[in-house]
Amino acid sequence: MLDTKQLLDRFISYVTIDTQSDPHSKSTPSTDKQWNLAKKLHQELLDIGLEDVSIDENAYIMATLPSNVSHEVPTIGFISHFDTSPDFSGTNVKPQIHENYQGGDIILNKAKDIILSPAYFEDLNKYIGNTIITTDGTTLLGADDKAGVTEIVSAMAYLIKHPEIKHGKIRVGFTPDEEIGRGAHKFDVEKFGAEYAYTMDGSEIGELEYENFNAAEAKIHFHGRIVHPGYAKGKLKNAMYMATEFVESLPKNEVPEKTEGYEGFFHLTDMNGEVEKAYLHYIIRDHDKTKFEARKELIYKLGQLLKDKYGEDAITVEVNDQYFNMKEQVLPVKHIVDIAEEAMKSLDITPILKPIRGGTDGAQLSYMGLPCPNIFAGGHNFHGKFEYLPLENLIKATEVIIKIAELTAKKSN
Numbered sequence: 001m002l003d004t005k006q007l008l009d010r011f012i013s014y015v016t017i018d019t020q021s022d023p024h025s026k027s028t029p030s031t032d033k034q035w036n037l038a039k040k041l042h043q044e045l046l047d048i049g050l051e052d053v054s055i056d057e058n059a060y061i062m063a064t065l066p067s068n069v070s071h072e073v074p075t076i077g078f079i080s081h082f083d084t085s086p087d088f089s090g091t092n093v094k095p096q097i098h099e100n101y102q103g104g105d106i107i108l109n110k111a112k113d114i115i116l117s118p119a120y121f122e123d124l125n126k127y128i129g130n131t132i133i134t135t136d137g138t139t140l141l142g143a144d145d146k147a148g149v150t151e152i153v154s155a156m157a158y159l160i161k162h163p164e165i166k167h168g169k170i171r172v173g174f175t176p177d178e179e180i181g182r183g184a185h186k187f188d189v190e191k192f193g194a195e196y197a198y199t200m201d202g203s204e205i206g207e208l209e210y211e212n213f214n215a216a217e218a219k220i221h222f223h224g225r226i227v228h229p230g231y232a233k234g235k236l237k238n239a240m241y242m243a244t245e246f247v248e249s250l251p252k253n254e255v256p257e258k259t260e261g262y263e264g265f266f267h268l269t270d271m272n273g274e275v276e277k278a279y280l281h282y283i284i285r286d287h288d289k290t291k292f293e294a295r296k297e298l299i300y301k302l303g304q305l306l307k308d309k310y311g312e313d314a315i316t317v318e319v320n321d322q323y324f325n326m327k328e329q330v331l332p333v334k335h336i337v338d339i340a341e342e343a344m345k346s347l348d349i350t351p352i353l354k355p356i357r358g359g360t361d362g363a364q365l366s367y368m369g370l371p372c373p374n375i376f377a378g379g380h381n382f383h384g385k386f387e388y389l390p391l392e393n394l395i396k397a398t399e400v401i402i403k404i405a406e407l408t409a410k411k412s413n
Contacts, residue, residue, distance in 0.1 A: 002398060010150050011133070014142070016094075017033075017037045018091045018092070019036070019084050020086055020089070021083040028186055034082065041061055041153070045061070045063040045153070050063040050160075051065070051066060060186060062172065064172075065170040065171075069409050073408060074195040074412065076168065076169075076170055077192060077198070079199045079361060079372065080145045081145045084142045090142055094138075094139070095133050095141065096134045102128065109136055114385060116388060121381060132391075133391060135385050135387055135388075141379070143378070147389055147397070165402065165405070167405035168405070171194045173197075184361045184365050189370045198336075198373055198374070199365075200374075200375050200401070201360055201362070204380060208352065211354075211355040211356065212287075212359055213325065214292040215285055215321070215322040216319055220317050222239040222306075224314070237310060239277050242278065243280055264284075264286025284296060337353075339411065343400050347396060360372075376397055
């Protein structure tokens with residue numbers, strides 16, 4: 001049986017270390033403070049007894065739990081990231097522990113009148129009787145993805161102490177900068193040496209994901225011409241009007257706030273301008289590859305229509321792919337999803353198979369040759385002050401890792 005106090009203490013020790021990443025930095029890791037947890041993790045993996053423990057110049061950490069069976073078993077991996085989102089402060093995190101939650105509002109910060117309420121966050125109602133870990137309302141919590149890190153380390157420590165649980169060779173990996181889309185960029189798949197892996201980076205209990213968005217970004221620049229407005233007729237070109245025309249030409253209902261499930265979208269993330277120049281930045285998302293390509297083509301088509309209207313030099317359009325749907329890489333080895341699903345069911349967890357409306361390290365790793373479905377880490381409301389983690393979810397996710405290791409060895413016998 002897992003040591004609940006040790007699990008909680010480990011999680012608290014991680015989240016109180018600030019590891020916020022920085023999208024404007026060009027270094028890896030993007031912030032020096034990520035090294036503080038990276039070095040701690042490196043030492044902790046040595047202390048619990050893992051082998052081949054390494055940390056490279058970019059703060060990528062890997063380690064091995066050797067097989068304890070004589071028959072051949074596929075080498076599997078478990079991966080999490082230790083950075084936290086730049087969307088909200090991760091400095092001076094002060095977790096609060098609310099035991100035996102009985103429903104109703106949770107006061108995060110009385111002085112600032114910050115309340116976590118099931119009236120708005122309905123998922124809280126699922127956790128009556130649980131121990132809820134929250135923020136103090138001034139920072140994020142960091143369960144994304146320090147819950148995943150905690151679960152992997154704790155599962156490895158448990159397997160080392162319980163050799164009666166049979167398993168094959170297991171590799172673990174921890175990455176920086178996932179929150180800014182770079183977590184897999186310098187991950188050495190060949191060195192990791194697993195046939196497949198699981199990222200522990202989902203949200204609510206039961207989540208099991210092997211589909212994600214295809215993703216691209218679009219950068220559209222508009223070039224106008226300024227003339228004194230009193231004498232501008234037939235001469236002035238207002239770049240901001242061109243940009244507005246572009247925005248208005250895209251489908252009004254295909255935006256994040258009006259879509260769900262498998263529905264894709266165009267999301268305007270940045271805009272600025274003046275008469276002579278304007279700029280739009282979009283992210284483009286769709287699960288379906290054909291629809292994804294059509295969305296990118298529409299961006300180019302609208303750009304060309306405006307070029308025809310205002311001049312070839314008036315508009316420049318750049319569309320760059322960011323990542324792709326891991327489903328195409330996972331389906332040929334679908335049994336790895338089936339094993340995770342079986343592990344959950346054996347622990348009385350109802351699997352929730354659904355597409356990720358976003359990206360994950362696993363998507364990039366899958367296209368780098370490491371098929372990598374995503375499993376729940378247990379937290380909710382990531383990237384903000386209302387983030388919380390039921391302790392029981394932390395326990396269950398750790399148990400899922402242990403069970404996957406056990407089932408993989410059994411099915412290979």
